[in-house]
Amino acid sequence: MNSSTYDEVFTPLSVNKFKHRARIALGNCPKQKPEMAQNVIPLQREASLTCSVEELVDQIIGPLQREVANLITCSKLKLEEALNIRSHREASISTCDLYNAGLATSFKKKQVYPSKNLKVLQTHHEQQETKRIPKPFSSTKIDKPFDICSPQTSEDLVEETALVLGPGMILLKHYIPFLEQVNIISKCRELGCGPGGFYRPGYNDGAKLHRYMMCLGLDWNPQTKSYGERRCHDNAAPPLLPNEFISLVCRALDHSHTLIERNLKVDNVNDALPKMSPDVCIVNFYPSNGRVGFHQDRYETQESLDKRLPVVSFSIGDSAEFLYGEQRDVNKAKSVLLESGDVLIFGGESRHIYHGVKAIVPDTAPPVLLEKTGLKPGRLNLTFRKY
Ligand SMILES: O=C(O)CCC(=O)C(=O)O
Ligand SMILES: [Fe+2]
Numbered sequence: 001m002n003s004s005t006y007d008e009v010f011t012p013l014s015v016n017k018f019k020h021r022a023r024i025a026l027g028n029c030p031k032q033k034p035e036m037a038q039n040v041i042p043l044q045r046e047a048s049l050t051c052s053v054e055e056l057v058d059q060i061i062g063p064l065q066r067e068v069a070n071l072i073t074c075s076k077l078k079l080e081e082a083l084n085i086r087s088h089r090e091a092s093i094s095t096c097d098l099y100n101a102g103l104a105t106s107f108k109k110k111q112v113y114p115s116k117n118l119k120v121l122q123t124h125h126e127q128q129e130t131k132r133i134p135k136p137f138s139s140t141k142i143d144k145p146f147d148i149c150s151p152q153t154s155e156d157l158v159e160e161t162a163l164v165l166g167p168g169m170i171l172l173k174h175y176i177p178f179l180e181q182v183n184i185i186s187k188c189r190e191l192g193c194g195p196g197g198f199y200r201p202g203y204n205d206g207a208k209l210h211r212y213m214m215c216l217g218l219d220w221n222p223q224t225k226s227y228g229e230r231r232c233h234d235n236a237a238p239p240l241l242p243n244e245f246i247s248l249v250c251r252a253l254d255h256s257h258t259l260i261e262r263n264l265k266v267d268n269v270n271d272a273l274p275k276m277s278p279d280v281c282i283v284n285f286y287p288s289n290g291r292v293g294f295h296q297d298r299y300e301t302q303e304s305l306d307k308r309l310p311v312v313s314f315s316i317g318d319s320a321e322f323l324y325g326e327q328r329d330v331n332k333a334k335s336v337l338l339e340s341g342d343v344l345i346f347g348g349e350s351r352h353i354y355h356g357v358k359a360i361v362p363d364t365a366p367p368v369l370l371e372k373t374g375l376k377p378g379r380l381n382l383t384f385r386k387y
Contacts, residue, residue, distance in 0.1 A: 162259050168351065196239050197214050257273065276309040280387045295355070314383075322356075340369060360379050
């Protein structure tokens, strides 16, 4: 059965709930509260007339000293808090056996995009500076230092989590940092405009896929379902896989190994999720009405399939409703939202899962990413494998 046949299985889009969820994930972030001095001891305003001058001074100055000390401590704590947001890189772990019971397990950790870190630190820095430094000359107007970046929105702050969707199937939420997403888009654009770049594959019967495609490493022919050195329609050789893409795939796999080792009771992490260094990649661009039918990825070499080497997939831009399941029946599939920056991995026991993209959720790409790159409405997906 070919992809276009599967495509017909899909029902009309129902995307509002995903739009909502995407907004929650990207937008609802705790706002920085204004700084407040807490636990400040109130100033003692009345002094006893019967005491000595020293005691009087002590009664007035003592609380003042404590107040100043408290203010300093509070400021220090607030500053440390800001720094902590930045340095809080360790995963805080949830229950590890959930996925054995058929539920997705999640490992949470905060990730702050670099711009957000900067913003938090600059805000505090500025506040501290204005409090401390007196104006040297009252007649001299000192401009605020020029900020070379526009203020970032709260959408920059996202939570990095990992979900175990099945044995050997891990979803690293918001894993790809903002600047790497930008680099991936610009690299794909550069390669995609050259020989072997993006095209819209079709079938002999005239049907076209609901996505644009570019292959890296080897060409994948959706019509013949085979890999080759050159593509049939224009004899172009696919561009090579950029090294930075390979490194990011390996990093995501290393990270998943660490999470599995720390949180799941598996005998051998390399069996649960074998490692690999990819040599082929299909880059898909799904416009707003894009999709891909329910299918298995099973056309790599027998060696690669026997070793159950994982498929690693990056999502950038608009979110996608992704379906997956052990059975061919799409009605029994589970659904998960893939958002910009997510990395989905399925290897080991999950290497042969059925999967597909049911719908793209319009207007869900992070606005800053669109501003920075000019990415068209839709979703960029890079799916890596070892041939
Ligand atoms: O876009 C995706 O997330 C899935 C792509 C896919 O399944 C494929 O290229 O084989
Ligand atoms: Fe696939």
